[in-house]
Amino acid sequence: MIISFDLDDTLYNEYSFIKSGFKAVSKYLFQKYSIPQKESYSFLEKRFTRFGRKQILDEVLKNFNIYSKKNVLMCLSVYRKHKPKIKLYPEANQCLKRFKDFPIYIVTDGNKLVQKNKIKALGLHKRVKGYILTSEYGLKNSKPSPYCFLKICKKEKSKPENLVYIGDNPKKDFVGLKPLGMKTIRVMKSQYKDIKKSKTIKLAWAQKISGIVTLILVNAGYFESSVSPAVFGTALIVLGAMSNYLRQVTRKPLDEK
Numbered sequence: 324m325i326i327s328f329d330l331d332d333t334l335y336n337e338y339s340f341i342k343s344g345f346k347a348v349s350k351y352l353f354q355k356y357s358i359p360q361k362e363s364y365s366f367l368e369k370r371f372t373r374f375g376r377k378q379i380l381d382e383v384l385k386n387f388n389i390y391s392k393k394n395v396l397m398c399l400s401v402y403r404k405h406k407p408k409i410k411l412y413p414e415a416n417q418c419l420k421r422f423k424d425f426p427i428y429i430v431t432d433g434n435k436l437v438q439k440n441k442i443k444a445l446g447l448h449k450r451v452k453g454y455i456l457t458s459e460y461g462l463k464n465s466k467p468s469p470y471c472f473l474k475i476c477k478k479e480k481s482k483p484e485n486l487v488y489i490g491d492n493p494k495k496d497f498v499g500l501k502p503l504g505m506k507t508i509r510v511m512k513s514q515y516k517d518i519k520k521s522k523t524i525k526l527a528w529a530q531k532i533s534g535i536v537t538l539i540l541v542n543a544g545y546f547e548s549s550v551s552p553a554v555f556g557t558a559l560i561v562l563g564a565m566s567n568y569l570r571q572v573t574r575k576p577l578d579e580k
């Protein structure tokens with residue numbers, strides 16, 4: 324069994340990264356233009372809550388009368404290159420401990436420098452077998468494309484049905500994987516947690532597979548109607564116990580009763 328995770332809002336809270344980036348930008352604006360850190364940070368935070376990330380660096384610079392395209396790029400660079408102060412979700416930490424004997428991978432979209440900084444800040448590079456930054460393989464191979472997941476299967480000499488992916492975004496995390504028989508678990512944490520199953524969004528609902536695998540998938544299905552982070556840990560422990568059991572069963576010599 325290969326266990327793979329999405330990064331943002333699956334293993335840690337992405338908003339904590341955004342806030343950490345805003346702090347770095349505020350510090351930079353203070354050092355360069357003597358703008359009080361508290362004022363620019365408060366502007367960034369409020370603006371983000373109301374309008375999201377769009378044009379936010381342009382707006383903060385306009386607000387303090389220092390807007391120029393060059394300054395926007397400078398702030399963007401500060402945001403992207405800063406060393407983030409972020410922490411794993413406690414239950415994600417627990418899962419990583421529980422599954423340390425399994426091949427664990429991270430598959431994440433987004434800016435490769437930013438994603439790599441996050442992985443390092445969270446100490447994940449020491450705890451997983453590998454991580455794939457999909458942007459290194461071009462936009463067409465980022466999620467929902469299964470390209471990077473098939474790469475993992477090839478590396479592990481394993482079939483797609485032996486891969487589990489745990490993510491939070493039903494719009495892209497699972498749609499490319501389910502048709503190939505990969506297992507998926509949806510973490511109900513982020514802005515996507517209220518998205519319901521619909522005809523337009525093909526969620527990772529359990530496919531009909533026999534035996535113990537069905538039970539695992541029932542657990543996965545349970546996630547989709549659950550908001551409790553505790554369930555995240557519990558279902559993964561069940562999943563781990565099941566696959567341990569399966570490994571033992573399949574490794575048993577033929578003449579052993």
Ligand SMILES: [Mg+2]
Pocket residue numbers: 329330331332333490491492
């Ligand atoms: Mg995510």
